Each structure stands twice: as C-alpha cells, then as structure tokens.
Amino acid sequence: MKSIGYIFKKDKKNKEDIYLFKRLMKYAKPYMVHIIISFLLLAIVVGVELVQPVLIAKSIDSIITKYDITYSILTEEDSNLLDNAVLFKGKRIIKDPANKYEDNLKARILLINNRYYFIEGLTKFEIDILKKEKEISLLEDNYIEVENKRFNVEKLTEDEIKLLRKEDFNNLVKFGILFLSIIIIGSIVQYIQSLLLQYTGQKIIYEIRLDVFSHIEKMDIEFFNSRPIGKLVTRVTNDTESINEMYTSVIINSVKNIFLLIGIVIAMVSFNLKLSLLTYTVIPVLIVSTLIFRKYSKLMFRKVRENISRVNAFLSEHISGMKIIQIFANEEEKFDEFYKVNNKLNRANKNQIKAFSIYGPSIYFLKIAATAIIIFFGGKYVLTGIITIGTLIAFTQYISRFFQPVQQLAEQFNVFQAAMASAERIFGLLDTKPNLEDKENAIKLDKIKGEIEFKNVWFAYKKDEWILKDVSFKVNAGETAAFVGATGAGKTTILNLIGKYYGIQKGEIKIDGINIEDIDTRSLRKHIGQMLQDVFLFTGNIESNIKLRDKNISDEDMLEASKYVNSHSFIEKLPNKYKERVFERGATLSSGQRQLLSFARTLARKPSILILDEATANIDTETEKLIQDALYKIMKGRTTLAVAHRLSTIQHSDKIIVMHKGRVKEIGSHQELLNKKGLYYNLVQLQYSNMEL
Known part of the structure; x- marks a missing residue:
C-alpha cells in the first residue's frame, strides 16, 4: 500500500x-x-x-600518418605532362593512388625505427607484401629484404621529407x-x-x-x-x-x-x-x-x-x-x-x-x-x-x-x-484572490460630493469576532465628523471600511447614496485623502514623495499644498529644497517633518473626503496650531472624518460620534454631548482631569 x-x-x-x-x-x-x-x-x-x-x-589519418603512399618513378618526358610532379633524388616522382602507371616500377617511403627511408624499384606485388609486414628490419649497409631480394634504402633528410610531403603540409x-x-x-x-x-x-x-x-x-x-x-x-x-x-x-x-x-x-x-x-x-x-x-x-x-x-x-x-x-x-x-x-x-x-x-x-x-x-x-x-x-x-x-x-x-x-x-x-x-474585488460593471466616479452613510454595519476581522456591531450614522457632504472612544472601540476600522480596505459582513455603506460595493475601488480612493499617524516615505526626494509620480499633480499644486500645511518653510531650508534626497521611511527627517509631508502629499490631490487618523499625534503643539489653521481652510467644502484622542482637536466638528465596544453610543456636537452628560462627557472629564494632574 x-x-x-x-x-x-x-x-x-x-x-x-x-x-x-x-x-x-x-x-x-x-x-x-x-x-x-x-x-x-x-x-x-x-x-x-x-x-x-x-x-x-x-x-591524422589522411595527412599526418600517411607515410605509406606509393610513388611512381617517371621519366622527365612523362613528368612534363603532370602538373603536380615533385622533384626528388634527381628523379620525377608523383603520388599515384589510381595506379595509372601500374606497369612501371614504384618508389616507396618506409618508417624504420622512427626514421624515414626511401626505396625504389619495387613492383606492385612487393609493395603489397611490405604493406602486410608489421615490422620492417633494416639490414646491414642500409638494405632491406623483400621476397629474397635486397633493396637499397636511403635515409631521408628533413628537407627531403618537406619536399616529399609538400602537398601534405599544404x-x-x-x-x-x-x-x-x-x-x-x-x-x-x-x-x-x-x-x-x-x-x-x-x-x-x-x-x-x-x-x-x-x-x-x-x-x-x-x-x-x-x-x-x-x-x-x-x-x-x-x-x-x-x-x-x-x-x-x-x-x-x-x-x-x-x-x-x-x-x-x-x-x-x-x-x-x-x-x-x-x-x-x-x-x-x-x-x-x-x-x-x-x-x-x-x-x-x-x-x-x-x-x-x-x-x-x-x-x-x-x-x-x-x-x-x-x-x-x-x-x-x-x-x-x-x-x-x-x-x-x-x-x-x-x-x-x-x-x-x-x-x-x-x-x-x-x-x-x-x-x-x-x-x-x-x-x-x-x-x-x-x-x-x-x-x-x-x-x-x-x-x-x-x-x-x-x-x-x-x-x-x-x-x-x-x-x-x-x-x-x-x-x-x-491565484490568490483578494477578499474584496470590484464587480464587473463597477461604477467609476468622476466626482463625489462626500455624503457617507453607514446602515446597520457589522464587521469582523475573524469570523464571529465582531469589531463593529450594527453601526449606523450619516455624515452629510462637507461636514466634519469625529470619532472618539476607547482603544479598540472600532474608530480606525470605520475609516478603513470607507476606503474599501476591507469588506463588511452585514449591512450597507453608501457614498453619495451609492452602495460602496458597486463603486470601482480605484476611482473611489482617488477622491479620498487619508492621513495616518504612522507616516511612510519612499526612497527618492521630497518632490517624488509629495507627487508620488502622479503626472496630474503640477509643481504649483505641490507648492500650494506644502504652503497650506506649513511644510514649505522647512523644505526651503534644506540644501536641495524639493530635490532633497529622502531615504527609506524618511529616516533623516523628524516625525513632525514626515507628518507635514504626508499632509502635503494628501492635500495635493485635492480630495473630496479627508480622513485623519490621529494625524497630528506626532507634531508638537506649535506646529499643530499651524496645521489646524491650514486644515480649517482645506476642510471647507470637503467631508472630513477624524479620529483623535485629544478631544480638544475635535471640539469644532459638526458631529462627534462616540464609539464603545463596536457600537455607536452617542452622536451630536461637542456642546450637545456635554449637555447629555453621557459617555462623551465622562471622556472629557477624564481627559481634562488627567491634564490637570
């Protein structure tokens, strides 16, 4: 098995x-x-x-080891008829592989003891005998014996070998x-x-x-x-x-x-x-x-x-x-x-x-x-x-x-x-499909007003572990809404759902009255400017980190956005200004400078909806005042959603939505919620008492 x-x-x-x-x-x-x-x-x-x-x-076979070639001895008269005749030992000899002159006596080169010798006067029969001989012995006085006949052999000089084998060398x-x-x-x-x-x-x-x-x-x-x-x-x-x-x-x-x-x-x-x-x-x-x-x-x-x-x-x-x-x-x-x-x-x-x-x-x-x-x-x-x-x-x-x-x-x-x-x-x-994919005929939004509505929304990162429970609220176009509550109440999750980073399990989210699931994700995110507490900058320079290589953003748009958030002043002090090199994650810049660049990067796109997730947390009080002034200008005519633990930064919001354990507990303005003396009132009291301490 x-x-x-x-x-x-x-x-x-x-x-x-x-x-x-x-x-x-x-x-x-x-x-x-x-x-x-x-x-x-x-x-x-x-x-x-x-x-x-x-x-x-x-x-090797046809040239280098080919010393056993038979030569015909010709008369001078006969040799004049041949183009490739070679002069050797005062006689004319020529290679004769076709045996055209078979009746004539033959000449032959012999290898004896690693030296070459010339022999003439052989018949074809005698040459055939020599070919069959495995060893040829040199007798006294430079003679060899073939069929009881003695033949004179002459040792060849180096020049004679070259002459004889001229064609082989060629x-x-x-x-x-x-x-x-x-x-x-x-x-x-x-x-x-x-x-x-x-x-x-x-x-x-x-x-x-x-x-x-x-x-x-x-x-x-x-x-x-x-x-x-x-x-x-x-x-x-x-x-x-x-x-x-x-x-x-x-x-x-x-x-x-x-x-x-x-x-x-x-x-x-x-x-x-x-x-x-x-x-x-x-x-x-x-x-x-x-x-x-x-x-x-x-x-x-x-x-x-x-x-x-x-x-x-x-x-x-x-x-x-x-x-x-x-x-x-x-x-x-x-x-x-x-x-x-x-x-x-x-x-x-x-x-x-x-x-x-x-x-x-x-x-x-x-x-x-x-x-x-x-x-x-x-x-x-x-x-x-x-x-x-x-x-x-x-x-x-x-x-x-x-x-x-x-x-x-x-x-x-x-x-x-x-x-x-x-x-x-x-x-x-x-082959891994995203959990949230656009529909085939997803709606592409050229413009949006910014009206946002949650209707009975339930959401969980893991099955049955609900982060949001039956959440419902509506933010009109151009309004500023702030979310407050304890850590883990679901504030950041709401902001992520608006950008379609996750899909909900129950309920409905609408943008300008259109179900968010029917909207093309890319076109939706183009109209949303999101500024996070943890700023990520890419390797490049200041300009590339603001524009993100978006050809639709001009230098004028970049400068205008930088001036709005007061990042222009510190950029101008850099040696190369907007061409100043930025390393991965912006390691050479301070937290405040990185945050200002992220503001400029977002605002340069002129979004219809602004999302601020503790966006001013890493900025000192003086810089924060400058940013707040810029934000008040920019937020006019735009829907803004903000999460902030410092309640002082959201007091002027049109709506404050109080979250507790994944549910909406209170909705109203700062003063309205204080008058209720509910959960928001307790949060304010707790924060200010801590500040006094």
Whole structure:
C-alpha cells in the first residue's frame, strides 16, 4: 500500500509540474519566434561540436600518418605532362593512388625505427607484401629484404621529407584553417544564440515580475497582515530568478545536451560499433548514479529554497524593526533567533554541496574508466589494423564530451525542479484572490460630493469576532465628523471600511447614496485623502514623495499644498529644497517633518473626503496650531472624518460620534454631548482631569 501511495503521489506531482510548465510557457508564447531561432542556432552549435573530432581524425589519418603512399618513378618526358610532379633524388616522382602507371616500377617511403627511408624499384606485388609486414628490419649497409631480394634504402633528410610531403603540409594548413573557421563560426553562432536567449528570458521574467507586483498591488490589507513581507519579496526576486534560469539555461541547454548525446552515440557507432559497445559498458552505472543524485538533490533544492524564504522574511521584519530591538537591548536574543534560521539554510546548502561533491567525482571516475577502455581496446585495434589512429583519437574526444552533457542534464533537472517549486509559489500567489474585488460593471466616479452613510454595519476581522456591531450614522457632504472612544472601540476600522480596505459582513455603506460595493475601488480612493499617524516615505526626494509620480499633480499644486500645511518653510531650508534626497521611511527627517509631508502629499490631490487618523499625534503643539489653521481652510467644502484622542482637536466638528465596544453610543456636537452628560462627557472629564494632574 505504501508503494502504491508513493506512485500516486509521484504521478500527481508530475502532473502538477506539467501544469506549471504549461502556464510558464504561456509567458513564452509572444516570443516563440525568438525561441525557434535559438533552437535553429543551437543545431548549428551542436553540429560544430560533433564535427570537430571527425576533422581531427581525418587530418591524422589522411595527412599526418600517411607515410605509406606509393610513388611512381617517371621519366622527365612523362613528368612534363603532370602538373603536380615533385622533384626528388634527381628523379620525377608523383603520388599515384589510381595506379595509372601500374606497369612501371614504384618508389616507396618506409618508417624504420622512427626514421624515414626511401626505396625504389619495387613492383606492385612487393609493395603489397611490405604493406602486410608489421615490422620492417633494416639490414646491414642500409638494405632491406623483400621476397629474397635486397633493396637499397636511403635515409631521408628533413628537407627531403618537406619536399616529399609538400602537398601534405599544404593540406594540413587547409585542415587547420577549416577547423579554426568552424570553431569561429560556432563561437559566433553560440554568442548570437546565447544573446537572443538571454534577451528572451529577461523579457519573459520582466512580464512575470510585472504580473506578480501588479497582483500584489491589488490585494487587500488583510492579505498583507497575514503574510511576512520578506516572503513576498522572495516571490518577486528569488523565485522569478529561478524561473529565469529555467528559460535561459535549462530548456535550451537540455535540448542541446540531448542532441549532443544522440550525435555522439551515432558518431561513435559509425566509426566502430564494437569499440562503442565496449565503451558503453559504463552507462548502466552512470544511469543509476544519476537517478540517485536526482532523487536526493531534488529534496535538497526544495529545502534550500524554503530556508532562503525564511531568512528573507526574518531579515525584512527585523531590519525594519531594528529600532525597537535596540531600544530594548534585544540584540543578543534576535541574533540567536537569526543564528537558528541561518543555520538551517547553512545545513541545507551543505547537504546540497555534499550531493554534488559525490556525484561530480563519480562521473569523472566513469569518464576515466571509459577512456581507459578506449585506450586499451582501441590501441589493440590500431595495432591489428581494425581502426586507425585518427579513429582512436576521435573516440577519446567523443567520450570526453559524452559525460559533460549527462552531468549537466542531472544538474539542469534540479534547476528545473527549483524553477517548478518557485513557479508553484508564484502561481499560488497569482491565484490568490483578494477578499474584496470590484464587480464587473463597477461604477467609476468622476466626482463625489462626500455624503457617507453607514446602515446597520457589522464587521469582523475573524469570523464571529465582531469589531463593529450594527453601526449606523450619516455624515452629510462637507461636514466634519469625529470619532472618539476607547482603544479598540472600532474608530480606525470605520475609516478603513470607507476606503474599501476591507469588506463588511452585514449591512450597507453608501457614498453619495451609492452602495460602496458597486463603486470601482480605484476611482473611489482617488477622491479620498487619508492621513495616518504612522507616516511612510519612499526612497527618492521630497518632490517624488509629495507627487508620488502622479503626472496630474503640477509643481504649483505641490507648492500650494506644502504652503497650506506649513511644510514649505522647512523644505526651503534644506540644501536641495524639493530635490532633497529622502531615504527609506524618511529616516533623516523628524516625525513632525514626515507628518507635514504626508499632509502635503494628501492635500495635493485635492480630495473630496479627508480622513485623519490621529494625524497630528506626532507634531508638537506649535506646529499643530499651524496645521489646524491650514486644515480649517482645506476642510471647507470637503467631508472630513477624524479620529483623535485629544478631544480638544475635535471640539469644532459638526458631529462627534462616540464609539464603545463596536457600537455607536452617542452622536451630536461637542456642546450637545456635554449637555447629555453621557459617555462623551465622562471622556472629557477624564481627559481634562488627567491634564490637570
């Protein structure tokens, strides 16, 4: 039963990989022409690699070792009829492979004790006998004996050898030029193919990254609250890079290696079948070791990717919160936590290295074993005349090229598995739908008045844990409404629901009489300016943080908004003014300055609805007075919703809505609620008594 379950799981995993691969190929579809051209160029590259040993073998057999050529001795009169006659020892001799002058006596070059000798006056019969002789012995006084006949042999000088083999030297140069030309052509083609493939791969990954980031932008706040930011960063960076490696390396190189292996097998068999079969005796061991390596390395790759994701998540969270770590002198404890996370990644990497360190040498050992088989049996075949020296050298060339593709295929399979694991995580992210999506025919608002109404609204972040309970109120267009109450009463939640950051479970929220669920989210948020207590500034400069690269905001709009909130005065004092560099989160600016910039950023968009969530909490009293004056001007004609713990800042609001344990307890103006002497009255009394204390 266990084996059946394993097979079922394996089959299911293979189907998942095929499904993921098909989805990835959809991104490659627009660039299919580039990929096809890459494959065609790849065929040329493979051809160049396969033809090189053939050229080496041919040059050795037909030129370098070709000393046993028969020459015809011709008269001077006959030699004048021939263009390629060569003068040697005062006579005219010429290569005669077609045996046109078979009746004439022949001349021949002999290799005796690694030296070359010239012999003439042989008949064709005697030459055939010499060809069959494995060893030729030099007798006294430079004679050799053939069929009981003695022939004089003359040792050739270096110049004579050059003269005799002039044509062979020329052919060798031609072979060298041809070989070099093929290598140059192959290198150029490979460069073009690699460039085209890298370009295509980068374009595909560019599209995937855009899709992932675009999808992340569409997700609701709840999505980010439940996921570490580091893991999302890993999806966009590390995981897409794994897929990039699959496009630019695995697919093409796997095809190349398969073609190369098939080509090598065919070439070796065409040279000599028996020697090829002897060489292939190492292949079963090669296959078994590769399958074992593939099985274990696949698991190791996944562990490495998982631990990289954990390390990224840890670093992202704790570097962002480094100030808190240092405030509480918690460095040692956090270092210990990081040590454990990092140690798991270190162990996973070490296990991966161990697998490669075993597999690599084993492949090298098999390569040496195959080479030894070729040298032993191939050398024996050369001595018996079954194969030539060129064939033997070609075999050694091919076998050295045979094992590299096998090793690369095993490694590329693991990269493919890593890419599939990354694709699984990326598509898992892309398939995650936001909890709150716009309807197909969502209404796009060009303008809004700013009337806001809650009707019997119930909301919970977690099921049945109600944050808002049957909340109902109405804020007319242009009114200012303030929400007060204890921490956890649901004030900030109400502001988040107006911006459609969460969806309600019961009830109805209306903007200008239109159900908020029927309104296009993007168009709604364009009309809402929200200023938070925790200000986030992006890396860039002052101008980019106010405009947020919105082309609809002019320099005049930016300056006007900055002057309204009194941020212009401190910006003008900066060395580069609005071009002053801002680091991540605005680390070089004070809390008050960051808050002023957030005010300018919001007001530059001229929103119809203003949302202030403790927006003046981080600003000193003097600066707050300046902002309050600016806000009074800006809030005219705009609906404003504010949350403030300092009740003094909301006394002039048109409506004060008192929240308690998720319910609306009181609604009225400051004076009306004081006269009721209810919950709001108690809050005021408590705050002022604390201030007196």
